Amino acid sequence: MAAKHVLRRRPVIGVGDSEGACDEGLWCGDDRVVEEFVMEQCVPSYLFAFAVGELGFREVGPRTRVYAEKVEGVLDGAGREFAGTEEMIRVGERLFGGYEWERFDLLVLPPSFPYGGMENPRMVFLTPTVIKGDATGAQVVAHELAHSWTGNLITNKSNDHFWLNEGFTTYAERRIVEAVQGVDIATLNTGIGWRGLVDEMERFKDNLEFTKLRTNQEGVDPDDVYSQVPYEKGFQFLWRIERQVGRPAFDDFLKKYISTFKFQSIDTDMFLDFLKANLPGIEKEIDLELWTEGTGIPPDAMEPVSSIYSKIISLANELKQGRMPNDDEVAHWRGQEWELYLENVNKPLEASQVSSLDKRYRLSESKDYEVKVAFLQLAISSNCKDYFGEVEKTLKEVGRMKYLRPLYTALVQGPGKEEEKLFARRLFSEARNCYHPIAQGVVEAILTKYC
Ligand SMILES: [Zn+2]
Structure with a gap:
């Protein structure tokens, strides 16, 4: 942050017993150093x-x-x-x-x-x-x-409209990935998102409010209801509009949306008004209210279509019947293909199937945490205890909530599991000081709910 062309430094006048500048704009006195940074563009405090x-x-x-x-x-x-x-x-x-x-x-x-x-x-x-x-x-x-562009230039007015930040950003991210890494990679990314969205519907089945795009978070801690819904249902909504009007028209709409609202905070109604004004008749083609106010996944949402995507999903289904993919089929797989495969395997498997899969493809040793965590989740759900050492190592070396949440949940969710619950509690007591306070809260909530 020290680069001067990034943030301009200015001397602070009248701070303590400052005895003079020891660097341009930097004042040192006693044991204190004071710097003031100025940024020209306005941003919200978060x-x-x-x-x-x-x-x-x-x-x-x-x-x-x-x-x-x-x-x-x-x-x-x-x-x-x-x-x-x-x-x-x-x-x-x-x-x-x-x-x-x-x-x-x-x-x-x-x-x-x-x-x-x-x-x-x-x-x-x-x-x-x-x-x-x-x-x-x-x-x-x-x-x-x-x-x-989406979030920092146009910001949601409150967390009730969080999808305006994350749904647009997920859509924009996939457009960038598509342009740079190709349509197949972007499709896998969409497929992983689709799986995540389907899983969130299961998580919120007793609290459907948080499967809506526009939510009411009065009195709710946003960290407690953080999920893929604003990202992936928001993405699906925008993708649905793109399919309706065609990509060129949707691209023009997006550019106009960004230039109209930049450096402003907006809510869902402002977006919908702008949408109807700029893509006239859209409300007759798409049920905008169902998308923004309704629960669950609307019937006109869509799983991605591509031959690579379909091949991975069918291979994942075949594992349950005992057929493992062969070396040729996975020859070009990188982390994303494996992640998609593992997340779509029907759990639980036989513990022996989990070990043979790992013996062949060494997934538990993957340097890619997405792959490793998806594999460990499968191992825990299949009651394959050979991997608890690796689970412990993983939960003690990273504090990213994307990994903590599924691993701790897989350990403690479901009937029985006394041994796993003890294991999870011991792990958390040993690892908690290495986790960020928000992550500590998330794990605590999981343990309180199931233990
Ligand atoms: Zn984001």
């Missing part, structure tokens, strides 16, 4: 963040540096993983209009960071788990970059 540490950096593009702690291999790995960032920014500009924030720097945080990324303008914060070694981690960057 987008303001500090990071303090001993950081190094690599230049990865004309407006992008990646910063990280000077831990062996992290900076070089991040530099390679995010080498394509400038290309993504240019795609974003072509699709959504000029990039308004000047810099797009990336900061890789320690493994306890509870989110995949946080879209702080000018410097996105990232979990180190996105450094996968095959550039697929760039998809999280595509998501945070997309927030530069």
Whole structure:
């Protein structure tokens, strides 16, 4: 954050017993140092963040540096993983209009960071788990970059309208991924999202309010109801509109939406009014009220279609019947294909099926946490205790909620499970100090609900 072209420093007058400037604009006195930063663009307060540490950096593009702690291999790995960032920014500009924030720097945080990324303008914060070694981690960057238009430029007025931030950003992320990595990869991304949305319907089956796009969160802690719904149902809504009006018309609409509302906070009604005014007759083709006020997944939502996607889903279904994919079928699979496969396997399996799958493809040792966690979840649900050592190691080395939530839930949910519950409680008591307070709260809530 020290770069002067990022944030202008100004001396602070009259602070304590400051004895003079020890650097331009930096005042030191006694044991205090005071700096004041000025940013020209307005942002809501949730987008303001500090990071303090001993950081190094690599230049990865004309407006992008990646910063990280000077831990062996992290900076070089991040530099390679995010080498394509400038290309993504240019795609974003072509699709959504000029990039308004000047810099797009990336900061890789320690493994306890509870989110995949946080879209702080000018410097996105990232979990180190996105450094996968095959550039697929760039998809999280595509998501945070997309927030530069949807979320940071146009912000939801309150959390009841969170889908305006995340649904639009998920849509924009997939458009960027499609342009840079191709339509097949974007389709897999959509497929993983679809699976996540279907699973959330099960999670909220006793509390359907939180399957709506526009929610009422009066008296509710947003962290308690955080889910894929605003992301994936929001994405589905926008994709439905795109299918109705065609891509060129929808692209024009998006650009106009962004330029009309930039640097403003809006709600669902303002979006719907703008939609009806700019795509006349849309309300006769799509049930807008069902999409925004209704519970569940609307009948005109859609699972993605592609031959690779369908092949993976049918292979996942075949595993239950005892057929494992052969080497040729998985020859070109990267993390995303495996993640989609594992998440679509019908649980539980026989414990022996889980071990043979791992013996052949070494999924429990994957360096890609998405794959490893999806496999461990399958192992726990199939009562395959051989992997509890790996579960313990994983839950003690990362604090990303995307992994904590399914692993702890798989351990304690369901009848019986006394041994697993004891195991989960011991793990949490030993690991909790390494988790972020929000992540601690999430795990506590899971344990309270099921133990
Ligand atoms: Zn987001």
